[in-house]
Amino acid sequence: MSSFDLEQFLPYLLNQAAEASSLEFQQVYKDRYGMLRNEWRVLFHLGQFGRMTASEIGARARLHKTKISRAVAKLEARRFLIRKRDEDDRRVEHLHLTPTGRAAFEDLRRVAERYDSELTAGMTVSEIAQLRAQLEHLAQRRG
Amino acid sequence: MSSFDLEQFLPYLLNQAAEASSLEFQQVYKDRYGMLRNEWRVLFHLGQFGRMTASEIGARARLHKTKISRAVAKLEARRFLIRKRDEDDRRVEHLHLTPTGRAAFEDLRRVAERYDSELTAGMTVSEIAQLRAQLEHLAQRRG
DNA sequence: ATGTAATAGTTGAAAATGTAACTAACAAGC
């Protein structure tokens, strides 16, 4: 007789928590800016880190280059970012937000901040810190 | 100046952890049984809870009925489960695993158990319990 | 009993994703 419980299985639990906790925020960037998940991720990376290349975003966010490529194309079409060829290595494109893109980022950043505090309401500061540390540790794992 | 950090944003962190922690297990059910995510989820619900209807699985796993419908069709085609019409309410189908399906479940359950202990290696029992409790709490949230 | 609404589950078309092949540019060896 095994004690295995699907609903205690960490990958399952993590997925349930991730989906549930993404829903409301997803609604905002979707409704307000017609963005998809990969698009807000790219937007946030550029908003937070400034000018980056697609590869750099991919490495940080662990997104496949095709996802980035398409997200960048969409964001560019909406005038949220512009590309600039690197003069030394003409394969590379530097991406950065336009004022419009930055405004969207600032808006969504505020929403995210507020939402994050809602999610952590009821937890103590040290509980939150520990949760984040454990999630970071799990996220480190390489498939 | 804001202190917002994308990589500390809980929905982002949860998604990163969920994806990373699902990778290896996904590889197993995919390689070994050609299953997709929704298929192993349905398989596991039937394996763990016995006979269930599609709606019951959907409510528990928070999967949309079209995902269930297609996962069930695939599992049925591979002879992992069979359907039985409810005699009192002929809209309802009761699903349960075949011996083949149960064998696949038992096999994957063992893999999942082992994998779960790998993931939690390095954490104390109480840390693990707390992590699970926090994830359950976050998963509760309704969008 | 008859009309209306609700529920279980399926299906088709559109959108998104994954995988692999592709172009273009650079790098390194000879």
Added chain:
DNA sequence: GCTTGTTAGTTACATTTTCAACTATTACAT
């Protein structure tokens, strides 16, 4: 110079997912 290999990013095609419409059955109100 030329060949071979690598990296940045795009594109094409197959698979999945999403969304809305659909069938069939039950429930409920009049």
